[in-house]
Structure formats: structure tokens, C-alpha cells
Amino acid sequence: MTGKGRELADVMERRKVDILCVQETRWKGSKARSIGAGFKLFYYGVDSKRNGVGVVLKEEFVRNVLEVKRVSDRVMSLKLEIEGVMLNVVSGYAPQVGCELEEKERFWSELDEVMESIPTGERVVIGADFNGHVGEGNTGDEEVMGKFGVKERNLEGQMVVDFAKRMDMGVVNTYFQKREEHRVTYKSGGRR
Structure with a gap:
């Protein structure tokens, strides 16, 4: 394969990444x-x-790989057994700001269903583009996030925090301080 797929594989090899979730x-x-x-x-x-x-x-x-669940063009998961440990890798792509609320609710419902289908005791990693800002600071949400979020929390970011609370998970990228150029992964027309 050539193009973006090969470029992605080269980056994974160079950075020694074994598993990666991709969106879009x-x-x-x-x-x-x-x-x-x-x-x-x-x-x-x-x-x-x-x-x-x-x-x-x-x-x-x-x-x-024991199971592949392709739920929609926004949610899928793989179940693997690695050294006796069951690992569920979930890839998600939330609707962007400006999309209809119904579409956003459908995404979160699909993600909830995938999570609820995973037996207790199995490990879960979610790699997703949630298209939201959880905001800087974590007052009131310390159990699910660190204080190194980006910008002010928006509706989509609140949905991420609510999901993390429901599933007893953490918004991991908020626990580590990042250099400014690594804080936002998408730029459009000079905006971040």
C-alpha cells in the first residue's frame, strides 16, 4: 500500500507504536x-x-485478535488476548461542533453499548477524536481528569467528562502538561 497508510505505518514503526486508533x-x-x-x-x-x-x-x-465489532462509521472495537490479558481497543470519532444533537447522542449511545458489552475485568483503551474541549483545570472532576485540558469546556467536552464518569475512566491526555505546539492536533485557517 502507498500513500497515507504507508506513511502511518512508517511513523508507527519509527515511534515503536504497536496499536493505534485512527479516525477520519x-x-x-x-x-x-x-x-x-x-x-x-x-x-x-x-x-x-x-x-x-x-x-x-x-x-x-x-x-x-478474538473479535472485531464494527458498530458504525464512528465506533468500532477489537478484542485481543495478549499474554493472558483481554484487551479491548475502541476507536471512536465523535460528531464535530455544529452537527445535530441527535447525531451526537447516537454516537454516545453506540459507544456506551460497546462499553457495556465488555465483561468486567477486561481491560479497555479508547483512542478517539471526541471533538470537544474538556477545558483547563479539573475542579469538581478530579476523579476523571487532570488539570491540563485545553481552552474552556464546551458541550462536547462536557459529554466526554460525563462519559468518563459513567464508565469510571479517565481523560488521560489531561494528566500531563504538553508543550503548546502539541496541545491541539488540528488547525484550520490559522485557528486552533
């Missing part, structure tokens, strides 16, 4: 394909122009 894949279909450099992408998308989610695995872990 914009690939139509429900497949698994090699992307080069010893990595395989499991993905799901219904439209080649928008959305799409996936999980990239180092080839040596592909044999450990």
Missing part, C-alpha cells in the same frame, strides 16, 4: 488490510468522503 479514514467498507512495514489496519466506513474509524495493529498481534 474515509475508506468505504468493512475490511482489514496490510498498510506496510508490518502493520495491518482493521477499518469500517460507509462513505469515502467522511467519517470512518480503524485500529492499526502490528502484524504480530493480528493472531491475538
Whole structure:
């Protein structure tokens, strides 16, 4: 494979990343394909122009995959057994600010269903683009987030915090201080 998939595989190899969740894949279909450099992408998308989610695995872990759940073009999960540990990797892509509330609620409902289907005692990692700002500081939300969020909390960020509380999880990227250039991963027209 050439292009973005190969570029992604090269970065994963260079940074020694074994498992990666990806969003906005914009690939139509429900497949698994090699992307080069010893990595395989499991993905799901219904439209080649928008959305799409996936999980990239180092080839040596592909044999450990027990289940692939492709829920929608915004939510999918893989269940792996690694050294006797059940690991569920969930990839999510929340609707952007400006999308209809109904679409946002559908995403959170799908994500809730995936989480509720995972047996107690199994490990879960969610790699997602939640398209929200949880805000700087954590007053009142210390149990689910650190104080190194970005900007002021918006509705979408509140949905992330509420989800973390429901699932007894943490918003991990808020626990570590980051350099300014690493705090936001998307820029549009000079805005962050």
C-alpha cells in the first residue's frame, strides 16, 4: 500500500507504536488490510468522503485478535488476548461542533453499548477524536481528569467528562502538561 497508510505505518514503526486508533479514514467498507512495514489496519466506513474509524495493529498481534465489532462509521472495537490479558481497543470519532444533537447522542449511545458489552475485568483503551474541549483545570472532576485540558469546556467536552464518569475512566491526555505546539492536533485557517 502507498500513500497515507504507508506513511502511518512508517511513523508507527519509527515511534515503536504497536496499536493505534485512527479516525477520519474515509475508506468505504468493512475490511482489514496490510498498510506496510508490518502493520495491518482493521477499518469500517460507509462513505469515502467522511467519517470512518480503524485500529492499526502490528502484524504480530493480528493472531491475538478474538473479535472485531464494527458498530458504525464512528465506533468500532477489537478484542485481543495478549499474554493472558483481554484487551479491548475502541476507536471512536465523535460528531464535530455544529452537527445535530441527535447525531451526537447516537454516537454516545453506540459507544456506551460497546462499553457495556465488555465483561468486567477486561481491560479497555479508547483512542478517539471526541471533538470537544474538556477545558483547563479539573475542579469538581478530579476523579476523571487532570488539570491540563485545553481552552474552556464546551458541550462536547462536557459529554466526554460525563462519559468518563459513567464508565469510571479517565481523560488521560489531561494528566500531563504538553508543550503548546502539541496541545491541539488540528488547525484550520490559522485557528486552533
